[in-house]
Structure formats: structure tokens, C-alpha cells
Amino acid sequence: MIETNKAILQKANAAITQGDYEGFLAHCTEDTRWEFVGERTLPGKDTVRQWMAIAYAEPPQFMVDHFIAEGDYVTAIGEISLKDETGETATYAYCDVWRFRDGKMAELKAFVSKA
Template sequence: MTHDPRSVLTAANDAVRRGDHAGFLAHCTDDVVWRFIGDRTNQGKPAIKDYMDKTYVHPPEFDVELMVADDRHVVAIGRITLTDAPGRRTTSDYADVWRLRDGKLAELRAFVVEAEGG
């Protein structure tokens, strides 16, 4: 079965916006890898869930400005604002490069830079 990478990422992002981490992970392979270039790598659903639970205390606000895809990849460029437990907000520009396998998100290479004044 063929899955449109844009549709898969859009559905996964919608879950993140709702704070539904399990819903997001349903769109991922069991061995999913998140590589934050220059920072950290998280591998596997349990590690990703732990990261999301700690980092996305409040659902992030994000705006996908551009999405480009082929049959196995999707690139999303945009801006994300995270709010930590004490209420401090941080806004960053990002470019996420996703590779899909069997219609699911399998690997992320995330380039994230704190926005000026963010």
C-alpha cells in the first residue's frame, strides 16, 4: 500500500498539536530515529515518547511554511514554539527531513535554530 508522505506527516503533526504523543507514535516505525543535528539522537518509540513527554509539556505551536515530498521522503520547513513547565516560551526555525518506510515515519534529521528574539 502506498502512503503519501505529506499526508502521513500532516496526520502525525496534528496529533502533536493535540498533545497526543501516542497518536503521533502510531505514525512511526518501532525503530524510529530522531537526529537533532548538532545536539542529540533518540532511537525507538520509548525514547521518542520520553523525549516528547519531557519537551512537549504543553503542545507545541508550530507553523509548517513549506512541505516538499517524493515517494519516501518529506521535508517540512517552519517555525515551532515550545512552552516549558514554568511557562517560558522558546521559538525556533526548523527544517525536518523525514524518511518513510512502509508508509510510516522512520527517520528524522532535524535542523533546529533558535529564532532571533525567540
């Protein structure tokens, strides 16, 4: 199951970088919950969809340094580059901790910092 969860996350992230947000969301539970620590929490797939439409107006690029999996959790550590409010590309260091349920991404706890 651990390898399966890692593969699901890799496939979902690939969909994001291609601008296929619905393809990404297909890997999330309806009640998925995303917490950006110290910033905001997005409850539910529809809220995540709305946030992605704004935050990912252009598809972001990921550079994952490490995937760490144990039980129902997969952690991804790396960098993400995306356009900021001014249209400039900004790079952030991140650590995403995903909890899986029934083969889908049910919860995200994201630690993000400007690189």
C-alpha cells in the same frame, strides 16, 4: 505515495499540537530514529516517547511554511513554538527531513535554531 507521506506527516503533526503523542507515535516505526543535528539522537519509539513527555510537557504549535516531498522523504520547513525550561514560550525555526518506510515515519533529521 508522495502525497500519502505528506498527508501522514500532516496528520501526525496535528496529533502533536492536540497533545495526542500516542496518536503521533502510531505513525512512527518501532525503530524510528530521530537525530537533532548537533544535539542528540533518539533511537526507537520508546526513547522518543520519553523525550516527548519532557520536551512537549505542553503541546507545541507548528507553523509549516513548506512541505517538500520526493520518494520516501518529506521535508517540513517552518517554525515551532513551545514552552522552554523557564515556562516561557520559545520559537524555533526548523527544517525536518523525514524518511518514510512502509507508510510510517522511520527517520528524522531535524535542524533546529532559535528564531
